[in-house]
Amino acid sequence: MEFKIRASGVSQIMTNGRSKSEPLGQTCKTYLQDWYKEQVYGFRKEIKSKYLTKGLMMEDEAIEFYSIAKEVDFMIKNLDHFSDEFFTGTPDLIHGGIVYDFKTSWDAYTFPLFDTEPDKGYWMQLQVYMHLTGIKKAKLVYTLLNTPEFLTYEEPINYDHLDFNLRIKEFDFEYDPEFIESVKERVLVCREYLMKLK
Numbered sequence: 001m002e003f004k005i006r007a008s009g010v011s012q013i014m015t016n017g018r019s020k021s022e023p024l025g026q027t028c029k030t031y032l033q034d035w036y037k038e039q040v041y042g043f044r045k046e047i048k049s050k051y052l053t054k055g056l057m058m059e060d061e062a063i064e065f066y067s068i069a070k071e072v073d074f075m076i077k078n079l080d081h082f083s084d085e086f087f088t089g090t091p092d093l094i095h096g097g098i099v100y101d102f103k104t105s106w107d108a109y110t111f112p113l114f115d116t117e118p119d120k121g122y123w124m125q126l127q128v129y130m131h132l133t134g135i136k137k138a139k140l141v142y143t144l145l146n147t148p149e150f151l152t153y154e155e156p157i158n159y160d161h162l163d164f165n166l167r168i169k170e171f172d173f174e175y176d177p178e179f180i181e182s183v184k185e186r187v188l189v190c191r192e193y194l195m196k197l198k
Contacts (some may be wrong), residue, residue, distance in 0.1 A: 001039050003032070003191050005183065007089030007128035011121030013186055023189055036197050039161055050151050055104045062102045062143040069164040072096070083131035086187045091129040097139040099129045104145055107157060111144045111169065118171035126173050127180060136175040143168055181192055 005013055015025030024032075038044050044114070060077055067075035072095070081090045092196050093100035101122060105111035126138040145165040147157040159167055 003035060003187065003194055004083065004086055004088050005128075007087060007091075007125045007132070010124040010128055010183055011192055014124065014183065017164055024193055028143055028186075028190070032175070032194055033041070033197070036194060047102050050105045051110070053147075054106060054147060054151055054178070057144050058104045059092060059102060061145060062104050062141075063100075065145060066141055066168060069168055082129075084132060086184050087128050088133055089125075089128050089132055091133065094133060094135065097135060097137060099126060099133055099135045101126055101129065101138070103142045105142055107147065108144060108159070111167075112142055113166070113169065115169070118173075123171075123173060124179070124183075127176055127187070128183070130173075130175045131180045137173075138173040140171040140173070141168065142170075 008032060011025075012030075013028045015027040017023050017025050034045050063075050063077055067073070074155065075093060075095050078091050078094050083089075091099045092102045103122070122140050126140060130136060130138050144159050144162075146159055149156040
């Protein structure tokens with residue numbers, strides 16, 4: 001199977017090596033080696049944590065929470081998978097000419113209340129979603145939702161008493177075609193590296 005980069009993995013392959021003769025960084029090589037094993041052995045490497053579990057379990061709730069806070073109707077999770085020659089990805093939500101990606105923070109201390117710049121990896125992920133969908137605007141949305149008891153193993157954590165502005169943080173992005181071209185070039189280099197692994 002020919003290598004295509006998942007939107008969520010773009011930041012992994014864009015790490016640079018230490019010299020021009022070695023363009024791929026170690027993070028990139030490790031990612032490609034894992035991808036290769038995935039193809040050979042037939043299953044994906046599983047990463048488990050309570051933080052990921054909360055994020056995955058509460059995606060629908062995060063979208064509903066955001067739509068209520070912003071008073072926007074018909075915000076329904078996207079289930080369509082997108083792919084082209086270089087990229088694959090499934091955006092969380094496509095609504096009103098904007099591609100959305102939702103991140104559910106574990107607690108108030110991982111919620112980026114004071115951040116003025118978005119996470120670079122998430123910016124890259126949303127660039128790919130925009131490219132795949134043809135949409136030129138994107139929004140990264142962090143939500144601070146109540147943490148269920150079975151995830152905390154103690155008392156549930158509740159934020160219902162707080163205003164929406166303390167539980168939602170948004171970053172807006174515009175499409176950057178030059179970045180997408182740079183990722184395409186990197187995908188080609190990655191394919192050359194993978195050929196050497198065979």
